[in-house]
Amino acid sequence: MLSLSIIFKSIFIGFFTGFIASIPLGPSGLESINRSISHGFKEGYKVSLGAVSADIFYIIVINLGLLKILSHNQRFEGLFWIVSGFVLILFNKISKKTVSSNSNTRKLCTHHASNSFFTGFFITLLNPTTPSLWIAISGTVLSVWRLHGRLYYSFALCSMILGSISWFFILNFLAIKGVKMLKSDFSAKTSQILNYLLFILGIFFIILGLFKFIFRGGFI
Template sequence: MNISFLLQGIILGFSIAAPVGPIGVLCIRRTLTYGRTAGLVSGLGAATADAFYGCIAGFGLTLISNFLVNQQLWFRVIGGIFLCYLGIKTFLSKPAEVSTSVKSNSLFGNYASTLFLTLTNPVTILSFVAIFAGLGVIEGSYFDAIILVIGVFVGSALWWLFLSFGIDVLRSRFSQRGFVWINRISGMILVVFGAIASVATLSEI
């Protein structure tokens, strides 16, 4: 195993996941409302999507990557609309009790929603192509590509683990009224993200 590629992948995955965007807002809100498991599972959905796009870039699946990149405008519009939907749903949702346990179907929904949102940004493939080339992972070097992608997933998962556990520490300090405002603020932020993404993308069509 090429440890250097694994370590580089972990650093890259952590760095890619760390900036707080719409996925981060979702994970923070879900952690505060439902607990660290819900937040972590949401983050793992994004990490899975990053790993998927990393595989496409690393294995040189040009037919798939070209299709996704060529259709990226429509993917981004769909992702923006879905963000608006999640934002409105979050804004209108009633706060859950702090002790509420998360059901398995809710966890699957948390995972699937962040997976879908991250997959609606296929330009990520181009980022991975550039990263792989810069690190000397050439097309055909499948073993190095696999190790790097595993590292990216692990690094991204570590960030979501740290975030969900860190935010969970603050969870017991919020009252029911506090959770109402968390839902409202999170919902408005997600709607803004979704509206900007949709409008900016439609203006390019």
């Protein structure tokens, strides 16, 4: 027999779990802010929706038990970090080419911005911290609702995704509003800072991946 109180509880807890879990700025969050500042709210939010789609993909993969390969193989995990680092650096270089005030570059910006959804999807998909996050959530919050039954689990999961989407909406909205309130050159400077942060993050991922692959993969 269905319990309305448990349904509302699963929706409430699921929503705020997804909302809070999305607050820490990862690579996709930085890129979504960058796109909102340089291309407008719509393109920045597309990055966020792509990131959420990658989260949904990982939720499905986790439920199928396929991430055991990643968690039990240090070499594979190391390669995953290295590939993620190179992807971030690649997107960083592309973003730098699109940031300019002349008309020719703006045309390139428009073309680049059209791929915002896939940018968010692949940055999140190849971010090695994403599966770790969802493994932790699936083993704690979601596991509780799984015990209550599939229906309650579905309510909690859908609410969690909605919470994540809501946070990214607020994030991109605040980013674009902040730019409008400040000086005109603030947009370009902020975009440059975000590009540097993504580049540094990419280098960090590569170094950590090499450490995992070499020192923890059995070569030394």
